[in-house]
Amino acid sequence: MPRTLFDKIWDAHVVDRLEDGTCVLYIDRHLVHEVTSPQAFEGLRMAGRKVRRVENTIAVVDHNVPTSAERLTEVNEPESALQIATLEQNVKDFGVTYFPMSDVRQGIVHVIGPEQGISLPGMTIVCGDSHTSTHGAMGALAFGIGTSEVEHVLATQTLLQKPAKNMLIRVDGKLPEGCSGKDIMLAVIGKIGTGGGTGYVMEFAGEAIRALDMAGRLSMCNMSIEGGARAGLVAPDEVTFEYIKGRPFAPKGADFDAAVAYWKTLPSDEGAHYDKIVELRAEDIIPQVTWGTSPETVIPVTGSVPNPADEPDAAKRAQMERMLSYMGLEAGQKIQGTKIDVVFIGSCTNSRIEDLRSAAAVAKGRKVAQGVRVLVVPGSGLVKQQAEEEGLAKIFTEAGFEWREAGCSMCLGMNPDKLTPGQRCASTSNRNFEGRQGPGGRTHLLSPAMAAAAAVTGVITDVRELI
Amino acid sequence: MDKFTTLTAIAAPLNIDNIDTDKIIPARFLKTIKRTGLGKSVFADMRYNADGSDKADFVLNQEPYRKAQILVAGDNFGCGSSREHAPWALLDFGIRCIIAPSFADIFFNNSFKNGILPIALPEEICAKLREDAAMGGNARLTVDLERQMVVRPNGEEIPFQVDPFRKHCLLGGLDDIGLTLEHAAAIDSYESKIPAWTPKIQGA
Numbered sequence: 206m207p208r209t210l211f212d213k214i215w216d217a218h219v220v221d222r223l224e225d226g227t228c229v230l231y232i233d234r235h236l237v238h239e240v241t242s243p244q245a246f247e248g249l250r251m252a253g254r255k256v257r258r259v260e261n262t263i264a265v266v267d268h269n270v271p272t273s274a275e276r277l278t279e280v281n282e283p284e285s286a287l288q289i290a291t292l293e294q295n296v297k298d299f300g301v302t303y304f305p306m307s308d309v310r311q312g313i314v315h316v317i318g319p320e321q322g323i324s325l326p327g328m329t330i331v332c333g334d335s336h337t338s339t340h341g342a343m344g345a346l347a348f349g350i351g352t353s354e355v356e357h358v359l360a361t362q363t364l365l366q367k368p369a370k371n372m373l374i375r376v377d378g379k380l381p382e383g384c385s386g387k388d389i390m391l392a393v394i395g396k397i398g399t400g401g402g403t404g405y406v407m408e409f410a411g412e413a414i415r416a417l418d419m420a421g422r423l424s425m426c427n428m429s430i431e432g433g434a435r436a437g438l439v440a441p442d443e444v445t446f447e448y449i450k451g452r453p454f455a456p457k458g459a460d461f462d463a464a465v466a467y468w469k470t471l472p473s474d475e476g477a478h479y480d481k482i483v484e485l486r487a488e489d490i491i492p493q494v495t496w497g498t499s500p501e502t503v504i505p506v507t508g509s510v511p512n513p514a515d516e517p518d519a520a521k522r523a524q525m526e527r528m529l530s531y532m533g534l535e536a537g538q539k540i541q542g543t544k545i546d547v548v549f550i551g552s553c554t555n556s557r558i559e560d561l562r563s564a565a566a567v568a569k570g571r572k573v574a575q576g577v578r579v580l581v582v583p584g585s586g587l588v589k590q591q592a593e594e595e596g597l598a599k600i601f602t603e604a605g606f607e608w609r610e611a612g613c614s615m616c617l618g619m620n621p622d623k624l625t626p627g628q629r630c631a632s633t634s635n636r637n638f639e640g641r642q643g644p645g646g647r648t649h650l651l652s653p654a655m656a657a658a659a660a661v662t663g664v665i666t667d668v669r670e671l672i
Numbered sequence: 673m674d675k676f677t678t679l680t681a682i683a684a685p686l687n688i689d690n691i692d693t694d695k696i697i698p699a700r701f702l703k704t705i706k707r708t709g710l711g712k713s714v715f716a717d718m719r720y721n722a723d724g725s726d727k728a729d730f731v732l733n734q735e736p737y738r739k740a741q742i743l744v745a746g747d748n749f750g751c752g753s754s755r756e757h758a759p760w761a762l763l764d765f766g767i768r769c770i771i772a773p774s775f776a777d778i779f780f781n782n783s784f785k786n787g788i789l790p791i792a793l794p795e796e797i798c799a800k801l802r803e804d805a806a807m808g809g810n811a812r813l814t815v816d817l818e819r820q821m822v823v824r825p826n827g828e829e830i831p832f833q834v835d836p837f838r839k840h841c842l843l844g845g846l847d848d849i850g851l852t853l854e855h856a857a858a859i860d861s862y863e864s865k866i867p868a869w870t871p872k873i874q875g876a
Binding site for chain 1: 707781848862
């Protein structure tokens with residue numbers, strides 16, 4: 206029977222099956238960070254258990270770390286410092302490989318996995334973070350788990366799971382200039398809604414996906430969870446293999462050849478069954494921007510904020526009104542020209558070198574608009590180093606943008622980088638929930654190029670007018 | 673984990689779709705290394721004013737809902753982040769059961785690991801249960817996990833679905849790590865067959 210990419214990875218990892226169809230699923234890679242792991246290690250200690258496979262496990266600090274240049278010497282918020290110290294004690298006690306803040310390889314967990322060659326095709330990858338879906342771009346089954354499951358994986362190297370349904374998102378055609386993987390993904394979420402992928406694994410396929418570089422694919426899989434799918438997937442191809450080759454933890458020499466031979470068997474078979482198929486034409490996509498407090502509230506930058514009066518359902522209408530009031534927007538207003546206070550370029554969605562190049566291409570030779578604060582936060586120390594070597598950092602600093610150290614930063618309001626109440630932010634991150642970037646903060650999700658366009662004009666701007 | 677068998681309790685109506693985990697427990701409260709103590713911060717931004725005083729219009733600030741153990745919520749409850757702090761915070765407040773038209777996958781899963789029963793029922797039924805809940809302290813709901821029934825105050829019984837393995841774990845208050853370790857031999861055997869080219873994360 207023809208199988209999908211998901212079916213193949215799943216089948217290859219079933220250790221055992223319970224009576225009701227629940228599977229004991231083997232986990233190849235477990236990524237650990239400071240926020241969702243302390244209680245899991247505490248659980249291991251209390252039960253006298255050890256980490257079953259330290260060679261499948263990697264730890265890093267990202268959520269809580271400051272991104273200032275002085276962060277190695279300055280005093281962090283006490284609760285953050287305690288979480289970081291707790292992780293450092295845990296990795297020492299349990300023998301887990303760890304990248305501390307002082308290590309150039311430190312960065313956002315979903316950036317460093319692919320960057321280090323830790324996340325590879327055909328693997329099962331988990332982390333106590335919903336954006337673990339990111340690693341699906343490598344052709345791996347990757348999904349977020351809660352802390353109880355973190356403990357479960359640490360102790361058993363497996364999870365108890367039932368298979369998901371298969372959804373195919375096919376994007377054919379050629380993506381217009383000024384658009385990126387982020388724009389495709391926002392358009393997908395706008396089409397299916399934030400619950401549209403619940404219970405599914407989303408596989409992205411089609412000409413426009415094949416044409417994306419790894420960064421574009423990683424951005425798309427990253428936001429699968431915003432469409433309700435725990436995991437996104439892109440079939441591994443030459444782009445993937447080329448990306449992996451030579452990375453520190455990737456297979457080398459004959460091992461690499463053996464791995465590629467296996468990886469080539471993974472793409473979905475002709476005629477494989479999908480429970481749901483969604484199709485988009487890439488050439489129809491216009492740079493996207495969100496107006497509300499859910500990622501599905503997305504419109505083309507040329508569009509207008511919808512009018513709740515046009516919504517027949519009373520509960521939905523009330524929610525739209527609440528969103529408009531929170532966001533400080535008027536029904537029917539053009540989204541272009543909306544004045545912004547802060548621009549955030551970073552996060553596990555858009556902090557890779559390709560993202561920074563696309564932002565720098567817009568920022569080059571321009572200056573930040575008056576009164577706007579712009580944070581550029583590379584996804585890892587190595588991305589930062591490369592951006593400095595390529596001259597991108599210089600473009601940003603000359604434009605008046607802040608060039609910062611690697612971390613989750615302003616994506617989630619857990620470290621010193623936060624919006625203040627009422628501030629409006631053009632952000633390359635993944636969630637525009639109320640208070641996500643700081644209590645009372647207002648988030649508009651968009652691509653790195655669109656964020657740079659907002660930075661230099663001070664308003665939400667169609668980046669196609671600047672390129 | 674505490675067992676879940678039968679619960680008769682006050683239910684709070686919370687008719688908002690897409691309640692995300694940032695709403696359930698904002699990120700600034702995640703800086704804890706414990707599972708307990710988050711109840712006072714559950715729904716913090718919906719529940720408290722900037723000065724820390726209660727928002728009078730939020731349901732869990734009203735009597736008798738301060739003692740609610742059941743939430744009847746809107747569609748796609750628990751979407752967003754994987755933070756288990758969301759079910760921990762709900763549990764610490766006293767919530768043992770959430771009824772909604774649908775749940776986000778990770779939240780749904782995390783709830784079972786903490787002795788919270790999430791029940792998905794069609795919107796028409798949730799709407800009726802929210803009306804029951806709106807009647808306050810005289811209209812308790814009963815959730816009978818063994819029989820898989822929600823019993824309305826008028827005696828009407830509404831059946832619900834639950835995964836048999838998860839039901840078994842909830843009824844017994846079972847730690848599933850222990851159950852998985854019963855498969856240790858199968859895990860050993862699987863590991864012995866991992867291809868030789870698979871790199872190890874070590875020697876960094």
